[in-house]
Amino acid sequence: MKVLSHKDSSYLEFVRTLDRRAIPAKHLRESVASIVADVETRGEAAVFDYTEKFDGVRLNAQTMRVSVEEIQNARNVVEDSVKQAIEETRCNVHEFALHSLRQDWQAHNRQGVEVGERFVPYDRVGCYIPGGKAPLVSTALMTAAFAQAAGVEQIVAATPVGVNGEVNPNLLYALVESGATEIIKFGGAQAIAAMALGTDSLEPVEKLFGPGNSYVVEAKRQLVGAVSIDLLPGPSEVLVIADDSANATFIAADLLAQAEHGGDSVVGFLTDSQDLLDQVQLEIQKQLKTLSRAEYLIPVLEKGTFALFVEDLESALTICNEFAPEHLCLIVREEEKWLKKVRTAGAIYVGNYAAVAVGDFLAGPSHTLPTGGSGKSFSGIRADQFQRRTSIVRMDQQSVRLSEPFVKEFARVEGLDAHGQSVTIRAEWSEE
Numbered sequence: 029m030k031v032l033s034h035k036d037s038s039y040l041e042f043v044r045t046l047d048r049r050a051i052p053a054k055h056l057r058e059s060v061a062s063i064v065a066d067v068e069t070r071g072e073a074a075v076f077d078y079t080e081k082f083d084g085v086r087l088n089a090q091t092m093r094v095s096v097e098e099i100q101n102a103r104n105v106v107e108d109s110v111k112q113a114i115e116e117t118r119c120n121v122h123e124f125a126l127h128s129l130r131q132d133w134q135a136h137n138r139q140g141v142e143v144g145e146r147f148v149p150y151d152r153v154g155c156y157i158p159g160g161k162a163p164l165v166s167t168a169l170m171t172a173a174f175a176q177a178a179g180v181e182q183i184v185a186a187t188p189v190g191v192n193g194e195v196n197p198n199l200l201y202a203l204v205e206s207g208a209t210e211i212i213k214f215g216g217a218q219a220i221a222a223m224a225l226g227t228d229s230l231e232p233v234e235k236l237f238g239p240g241n242s243y244v245v246e247a248k249r250q251l252v253g254a255v256s257i258d259l260l261p262g263p264s265e266v267l268v269i270a271d272d273s274a275n276a277t278f279i280a281a282d283l284l285a286q287a288e289h290g291g292d293s294v295v296g297f298l299t300d301s302q303d304l305l306d307q308v309q310l311e312i313q314k315q316l317k318t319l320s321r322a323e324y325l326i327p328v329l330e331k332g333t334f335a336l337f338v339e340d341l342e343s344a345l346t347i348c349n350e351f352a353p354e355h356l357c358l359i360v361r362e363e364e365k366w367l368k369k370v371r372t373a374g375a376i377y378v379g380n381y382a383a384v385a386v387g388d389f390l391a392g393p394s395h396t397l398p399t400g401g402s403g404k405s406f407s408g409i410r411a412d413q414f415q416r417r418t419s420i421v422r423m424d425q426q427s428v429r430l431s432e433p434f435v436k437e438f439a440r441v442e443g444l445d446a447h448g449q450s451v452t453i454r455a456e457w458s459e460e
Contacts, residue, residue, distance in 0.1 A: 029295075029309070029329050033337040043336070046296075047350040048401030050260050052246045060217045060246040067221035071228050078218040083159075084191045087213060089229055094195055094211035099204055102197040110165075114202050117169045117390050118176075124392030125177035125411035134420070139434075140427035147415040149175075152182040152231065154223035154255075155208070156238030159188035159215050163196035168203045170394040171238045171409065176207030178414035183208045184223060184233055188215030215240070220247035224255040237409060239264075239396050241292070258413055259406035262399045263292030266384060267353035267373075269344045269366075272301040274359040275380045279304075280311030282357060282384055287328040288321065294399075295333040296353070298344040305337055345369045352403035355384050372403045429455045 032039045052060075066074040072089060080086045134144035155171040158164055168185070175183045185208040189195055195203075195213060203211055212219065212230065220240075224247075226232035232255070236248055239261035248257045266286040268279055279297065286295045299305050312329070316322050338344045341360060348356060352372035360366050363378055370376060374397030377384055388395045394409035423431075432455045439448030 029312070029333040029335055031305070031309070031335045031337075034339045034343070035337075039336070042334070043347055043350075046347060048352070049404075050245075050262075050398075050400040050402035052242070052249070056242055056246050057250075060243055060250060063217040063243075064221045064225075064247060064250055067218055067227070068225050072222070072230075075214060075218045075222050075227065078216060079188075079214040082216055083188050083214070085189055085193050085213075087193070091193060092212055092214065092229075094200060094213065098194065099200065102195075102200040102204070105197050106201045110198055111201065113390075114165070114169065114205055117166065118173050118205060120390060120392035121169055121173040121394075122177045125174055128411045129178060130412045130415055130417065136427075139430035140424070141431060142420075142422040142427075144420040146418045146420055147412070148418070149179040149181070149414055150234045150416055151180070152184065152233045153180050153414060154184045154186060154220075154233035154236045154238075156215070156219065156223075156236065156240050156244060157185060157187040157199065157203070158238075158240050158244070159190075163199040165196075165198050165202045166389045166395065167239065168199060168206050168208070170396050172203060172206035172208050174394060174409055174411050175237070175414050178411050180207070180414055182210070182233075184210045184212065184230075186212045186215060186219040186223060188219075189213045215244070217243040217247035220244055220251065224251040235414075237396070237413075239399075245400075258396070258409050259398050260400065260402040261354075261396050261408075262402075263294070264289040264355075265294035265296070265353055265399055266355040266357065267296040267298065267348060267351060268357040268359070269298045269341070269348060270301070270304060270357070270359040271299065271341060271361060272304055273361050273380075274299070274301075274304055276304055276307035276311050277315075278380055278383075279308050279357070279359070280315055283308070283312060283329075283333065284315055284319065284325060285385055286355075287325045287333065289328075291328055291331065293328055293332050295328070296351070297333075297335040298338050298347060299335075300338050300340050300344065302337055305335055308335070341366060342369075348373065352398070352401050354397045354399045354403065355387070357382065357384065374398050374403050374408045425454065425457070 032042055076087050130147040132146050134142055137143055153175050157167050172183050172185055185203045222230055223233045235256040237258045245260050245262045283295050349371045354374045356373040357377045359380055397408040398406040432451050435451045436448045
């Protein structure tokens with residue numbers, strides 16, 4: 029773990045690197061653009077070629093989707109305790125989603141025109157579920173279950189499979205319970221392109237959701253316009269800000285849990301207490317010895333983990349707002365005072381007992397959050413992102429007459445005579 033003090037000569041230089049922007053490297057842009065163009069040109073043939081190249085499995089039009097038999101098998105083999113955990117999270121997600129779903133409304137403006145908004149669910153969305161070293165069962169719930177709560181009728185889920193060509197049964201069960209109506213067995217940039225553009229047998233979606241590696245995120249960015257997207261959620265990250273009221277054992281546990289996300293993960297810790305910093309470092313080494321994946325975690329701790337001894341909490345909050353962490357753990361006295369100073373964080377966990385893992389797996393808010401600095405512009409997945417918004421405007425002649433003088437002024441200064449006339453005709457119209 030990289031450890032620096034605000035007294036060190038290299039401290040400010042390192043802090044400047046934490047002010048990030050989610051701008052892809054040139055080679056990444058070009059690689060993804062090539063894949064997208066190939067899928068657009070060759071369709072499923074390109075998808076199958078890339079899936080064989082990157083994942084080692086050869087699919088075809090008959091095997092690219094999860095079958096009814098596979099779903100039934102998952103229902104049979106998934107343990108009851110897992111089913112119960114999935115249902116508990118799904119219920120929490122739905123209850124949370126209901127609070128952020130937008131509702132239709134109407135009102136009258138100053139001229140008496142009836143205005144309002146109407147919200148309807150998208151008809152067809154795509155949810156990307158990363159593969160890799162672990163089946164991300166919770167991500168199925170944190171994407172598709174929000175679509176389910178919003179009333180989306182067609183939920184396409186894409187997830188890469190192993191060389192056996194099968195989706196993990198626990199993940200498959202979670203997807204089905206979360207409302208997935210179509211599950212395709214490939215991932216990567218090719219899956220994003222296929223869902224956005226459509227192929228011979230796959231209808232395009234209207235909006236894409238879900239996290240992924242840098243290729244997946246870049247594919248989503250490049251396809252904006254062909255499709256809408258939720259946000260740019262890449263490799264996971266956590267930032268802990270704590271004073272001497274924090275529990276070192278808890279902090280070490282959260283940092284190690286974050287490191288489990290893999291080599292691209294970012295793990296940060298800021299404190300104004302040297303004693304706490306020392307205790308956390310000792311606790312990390314102590315707990316590491318008890319974990320089955322210690323060898324996997326050590327490289328992440330060495331490469332992607334940093335700890336800063338800051339001058340004060342004000343400095344820590346400034347760094348936080350520049351860093352825009354996916355997850356922020358805020359463990360300080362005067363919680364509300366410091367919470368109000370947080371401007372850019374995907375999710376905030378307040379207090380010693382607020383474990384990020386509870387938020388990731390169970391609490392209700394989606395764990396699909398902005399990373400890589402994109403939290404300055406994006407927020408995490410919300411239920412209302414699965415709704416299409418339309419404005420409604422209704423008038424009678426009296427409201428048109430009251431509107432006419434102002435519209436005529438805009439029409440005059442913009443040189444749009446026909447606009448003004450279209451209102452005047454209505455204002456002066458007589459039914460007699």
